[in-house]
Amino acid sequence: MNDLRFALRQLRKSPGFTFLALLTLAVGIGMNTAIFSLIQDLFLRGLPFSEPERVVRIYGESKERDLKQMPSSVPKFWHYRDGQTVFSSIAADWGNGFIMTGSGEPIQLLGGNVTANYFELLGIHPILGRNFLPEEESKGDVVMVTENFWRKRFASDPTILGHNITLNGVPTTIIGVLPNLPISWFGRDSEIFVNKPFEPSGITKDRLMRGVSFMRVTARLKPGVSVSQAQAAMPALLQSYKEQHPETADNTWSPYLVSAAEDVTGDLRPAFLTLLAAVSAVLLIACSNVANLLLVRFTGRKREIALRMALGAERRGIVRLFVFESTLVSVIAGMIGLGLALWTVSVVPKLAGQNIPLESGVKLQLPVLIFTLGLSLITGLLMGLYPAWQSSRADLVDGLKEGGRGTSGSRGQHRFRRGLVAGQVGLSVVLLAGAGMLVSSFVRLSRQEPGFRSERVWAGGIGLPPAQYPDPATRGRFAERLQTELQTAPGVEAAAIADAVPLSGNSSRSPYARADGNPVPVNQRQLGLTRSVSPGYFRTLGISLLSGRDFTEQDKVDSRLVVILSNSTAKKLFPNENPIGHQILFGTDNGNGLPAEVIGVVGDVRSQQLSKANDVEFYRPWPQRSAPFLNVVVRSATKPEATAGIVRAALNKIDNGLPILQPSTLDAIVTQSLGQERLTMTLLGVFAGIALLLAVVGIYGAVAYTVEQRTGEIGVRMALGAQTHDVLNLVVRQGMNPVILGLIFGLAGTFAVGRLLAAQLYQISPYDPLLLGATAIVLAVAALLACLIPARRATLVDPIQALRSE
Amino acid sequence: MGTNVFDSTNQQSEISNSIMNNGSDPLIRLNSVTKVFLTDEVETHALSGIHLDIRPGEYVSIAGPSGCGKTTLLSILGLLDTPSDGSYSLKGHEVANLSFADRARIRNREIGFIFQSFNLIGDLSVFENVELPLTYRGMAASERKSFVTGALERVGMAHRAKHLPSQLSGGQQQRVAVARALAGRPAILLADEPTGNLDSRNGEAVMQLLKELHQNGATICMVTHDERFAQHADRTVHLFDGRVVEDRIAA
Numbered sequence A: 001m002n003d004l005r006f007a008l009r010q011l012r013k014s015p016g017f018t019f020l021a022l023l024t025l026a027v028g029i030g031m032n033t034a035i036f037s038l039i040q041d042l043f044l045r046g047l048p049f050s051e052p053e054r055v056v057r058i059y060g061e062s063k064e065r066d067l068k069q070m071p072s073s074v075p076k077f078w079h080y081r082d083g084q085t086v087f088s089s090i091a092a093d094w095g096n097g098f099i100m101t102g103s104g105e106p107i108q109l110l111g112g113n114v115t116a117n118y119f120e121l122l123g124i125h126p127i128l129g130r131n132f133l134p135e136e137e138s139k140g141d142v143v144m145v146t147e148n149f150w151r152k153r154f155a156s157d158p159t160i161l162g163h164n165i166t167l168n169g170v171p172t173t174i175i176g177v178l179p180n181l182p183i184s185w186f187g188r189d190s191e192i193f194v195n196k197p198f199e200p201s202g203i204t205k206d207r208l209m210r211g212v213s214f215m216r217v218t219a220r221l222k223p224g225v226s227v228s229q230a231q232a233a234m235p236a237l238l239q240s241y242k243e244q245h246p247e248t249a250d251n252t253w254s255p256y257l258v259s260a261a262e263d264v265t266g267d268l269r270p271a272f273l274t275l276l277a278a279v280s281a282v283l284l285i286a287c288s289n290v291a292n293l294l295l296v297r298f299t300g301r302k303r304e305i306a307l308r309m310a311l312g313a314e315r316r317g318i319v320r321l322f323v324f325e326s327t328l329v330s331v332i333a334g335m336i337g338l339g340l341a342l343w344t345v346s347v348v349p350k351l352a353g354q355n356i357p358l359e360s361g362v363k364l365q366l367p368v369l370i371f372t373l374g375l376s377l378i379t380g381l382l383m384g385l386y387p388a389w390q391s392s393r394a395d396l397v398d399g400l401k402e403g404g405r406g407t408s409g410s411r412g413q414h415r416f417r418r419g420l421v422a423g424q425v426g427l428s429v430v431l432l433a434g435a436g437m438l439v440s441s442f443v444r445l446s447r448q449e450p451g452f453r454s455e456r457v458w459a460g461g462i463g464l465p466p467a468q469y470p471d472p473a474t475r476g477r478f479a480e481r482l483q484t485e486l487q488t489a490p491g492v493e494a495a496a497i498a499d500a501v502p503l504s505g506n507s508s509r510s511p512y513a514r515a516d517g518n519p520v521p522v523n524q525r526q527l528g529l530t531r532s533v534s535p536g537y538f539r540t541l542g543i544s545l546l547s548g549r550d551f552t553e554q555d556k557v558d559s560r561l562v563v564i565l566s567n568s569t570a571k572k573l574f575p576n577e578n579p580i581g582h583q584i585l586f587g588t589d590n591g592n593g594l595p596a597e598v599i600g601v602v603g604d605v606r607s608q609q610l611s612k613a614n615d616v617e618f619y620r621p622w623p624q625r626s627a628p629f630l631n632v633v634v635r636s637a638t639k640p641e642a643t644a645g646i647v648r649a650a651l652n653k654i655d656n657g658l659p660i661l662q663p664s665t666l667d668a669i670v671t672q673s674l675g676q677e678r679l680t681m682t683l684l685g686v687f688a689g690i691a692l693l694l695a696v697v698g699i700y701g702a703v704a705y706t707v708e709q710r711t712g713e714i715g716v717r718m719a720l721g722a723q724t725h726d727v728l729n730l731v732v733r734q735g736m737n738p739v740i741l742g743l744i745f746g747l748a749g750t751f752a753v754g755r756l757l758a759a760q761l762y763q764i765s766p767y768d769p770l771l772l773g774a775t776a777i778v779l780a781v782a783a784l785l786a787c788l789i790p791a792r793r794a795t796l797v798d799p800i801q802a803l804r805s806e
Numbered sequence B: 001m002g003t004n005v006f007d008s009t010n011q012q013s014e015i016s017n018s019i020m021n022n023g024s025d026p027l028i029r030l031n032s033v034t035k036v037f038l039t040d041e042v043e044t045h046a047l048s049g050i051h052l053d054i055r056p057g058e059y060v061s062i063a064g065p066s067g068c069g070k071t072t073l074l075s076i077l078g079l080l081d082t083p084s085d086g087s088y089s090l091k092g093h094e095v096a097n098l099s100f101a102d103r104a105r106i107r108n109r110e111i112g113f114i115f116q117s118f119n120l121i122g123d124l125s126v127f128e129n130v131e132l133p134l135t136y137r138g139m140a141a142s143e144r145k146s147f148v149t150g151a152l153e154r155v156g157m158a159h160r161a162k163h164l165p166s167q168l169s170g171g172q173q174q175r176v177a178v179a180r181a182l183a184g185r186p187a188i189l190l191a192d193e194p195t196g197n198l199d200s201r202n203g204e205a206v207m208q209l210l211k212e213l214h215q216n217g218a219t220i221c222m223v224t225h226d227e228r229f230a231q232h233a234d235r236t237v238h239l240f241d242g243r244v245v246e247d248r249i250a251a
């Protein structure tokens, strides 16, 4: 207690030191806490399921056809469910949209269709009512809603159970209220869950049984069964599926298991590892800055030390006293850092957009608190120990020996200080280079020509309730009427319908093969990205028609099947031929797919990721391949934001019971598609900026301290005729020495971590000489400035004063 | 030559003039130099109306009680400080209007300093310490080496060239400081109590060195308290309270 009071008094006595040390460490600890808190949320906490480590997802893959994460078909799921022995239960679900009518404006709701055992498998229990019953799986018109839905739309009415709501035109009974669900697993805004998982609308029974794959399969491992044990049981299951269902297209994809946690955030891991490494570096820099300050501070208290020793203090006690002081600083800084972290964490979800499944709302979690406390203590110990040890050395002989003019402190201390500066610079180079790479990669990505023009294009979704739009003919008529209405609306340059918008994350793929020659069996065919679009889609999005023709109103449901190819597709499938007029087989109908005639070739579009060109993309006429959900794209003469009203008005003329879902602009969708890259880049950029700032402060501090120590020497030199530039030279050279060393270490380090970053980079090598050079120059210039300020002060030393103050 | 005692500045300036008229041009001429320090609203008159001519080859010792302005006078002579009032001409040139860089250059080329507390740079070897003023002159390395070696030999420290100052005794350090002051062959050697930190034997050795330098033609201004050492000089200027109270030229 006595020590605490003494340490506090010491800190209060030098507010400058205390402020700088607290600020530096608070930033360092705060950033680490923030990243740890995100990591805790995304990776460590685990899903709020019962025994989440036993929950796995089952996907299919085909390495030779570059297929990954393939969902399951209905017959495959049934086969797995009935034949497996390693899971205590197995369930399936797929995302769906619902239009709720009956209470004023129709409302579009998100959710899914699930097998009856789905929530039970996960261990999610309704807070009100009950889970689905097995006998309801394919019969009952029943629905479970989330707590959010209950609160928002039913004002938490306790009598909600048994209520009927109309979903997609069907009266449905609410049987249970689910607790709010983790968005990492269920997606954002999921509110409605129904069963009937085996009857997706818009897919014929025939196609369903030929292996259309759309179900996510989730399973719970039997107690004591490991993921790899379960995995080992899968090939036999696939083999029997293949034997019993030779007609299915999906019977050649090998099944594989992924733990629930891996499935949800596995792809985010590299980015967060990078960020973790970055904040650790920031903390190290902060620590070394403060260690440097402490060294100066403790060394300056030689008299106090001598006195304490004279009074019988042991060296251990003095070290303890100093370490106590440094730990006190770091713990106070940790508390400030915690506040900083809470703020940062509240900002990140906004930065990340839809791409990172972070729950909004900041909660302070115990593990984060423990992390911060632990980090603070370690930090305090780490940075206090050496300075305390050094300055408690009773070097009486050294101290009394007249060493002439010059530097003070032992050679060891000098080396330590220079080492700290070199280390800081090295770490900053790595961070700065990393941030530079991500920034320039991001700039390249945002400049990447996507193959379509997004400006002034509005996009929104419309769900077509199967009750009113049961078949391709009704859906085709709807699309045609809507398009006609839109095209004649004032301010509209072009309008079209598509099943999915580029870069929105939605897409579908069909098995395909050239019809001529000997097409391989359906289950060995490649899957090709396929988009259903109305006439005018290419014009609306500014995609150029390279040859042939666009779709027209004449390409109806029952007319000749046609297809338009992307340029790459044409080159890949018809390398030395004119593709127009050739036939391509699509889908699984008849067990061999249906032939469609190539009528045109359009420019390539990066519809999946801006960073990746699609090797294959097909366009089919909307009426010939429609779905119960469509997207409207409208190019307007002016701002696209006003388009929503135009679309609403047009829609009302046809069916005023249809809400517009997720109205947005194509620009926003493109921007959104880079959300994760933007987050990583922004955070790393901020960290690198902080690192640079801290390093500059560190260099400045070290040089300023040296100058202060060497005032006398500088005075002598000036008396001997040193010119201003001689003094500048002396100080800057000494200051830049460890900086140069650090630059070399840093560049070497950047080479070493380049591999970690390479996968996150677009069109830029982690060894890009220009970028590395620029990084080195930025740092060198910043360091030079940091040296110049104290160097400038050194030139103002008055030699008489310096010589006088012996 | 006889002994002149002046108690009035007017008389002194007359005599100074007559010296100049009679003999060679003075190397240093201070005319009515005053130095006032302003600290905490208090004015300290460190020097008041100093007239002083020093001819080439003179060996002047400056004496006087503590605080009478000896160091201040030497600082002004060495262009480390500027007078508050009055004029100072060196080799016939007025120094008042010199730029900072010019002053540094003159300090470097024309003036050699020996400080009471040696003021060697601890991180540099003996050789490097002596070499320092020559480096600022932009002298070529080979030339520097011969100058430095020559100077070190002169003070008998050549064998310690590679040592650090902390490895030398006080007397040895001061000899190195003398070597540093004379290495650049300055026109004027300024020494502020060069023996102040030395025992009498070491002090005598340094005095012997200065005497030899003087005999070889150096102009020397030396502050000393010690009567015995003052006798080495051929002229003694006594300061009291910032004024010259006695200017005695030895026979």
Ligand SMILES: Nc1ncnc2c1ncn2[C@@H]1O[C@H](COP(=O)(O)OP(=O)(O)OP(=O)(O)O)[C@@H](O)[C@H]1O
Residues within 6 Å of the ligand: B037, B038, B039, B044, B045, B046, B065, B066, B067, B068, B069, B070, B071, B072, B073
């Ligand atoms: N920078 C300064 N600021 C204020 N006063 C000063 C300064 N330098 C010198 N003085 C004052 O000027 C007077 C003369 O100082 P100076 O150092 O020249 O004395 P000194 O004759 O060399 O004394 P000593 O024999 O003790 O070295 C003293 O009163 C001193 O306090």
Ligand SMILES: [Mg+2]
Residues within 6 Å of the ligand: B070, B071, B072, B192
């Ligand atoms: Mg003095």
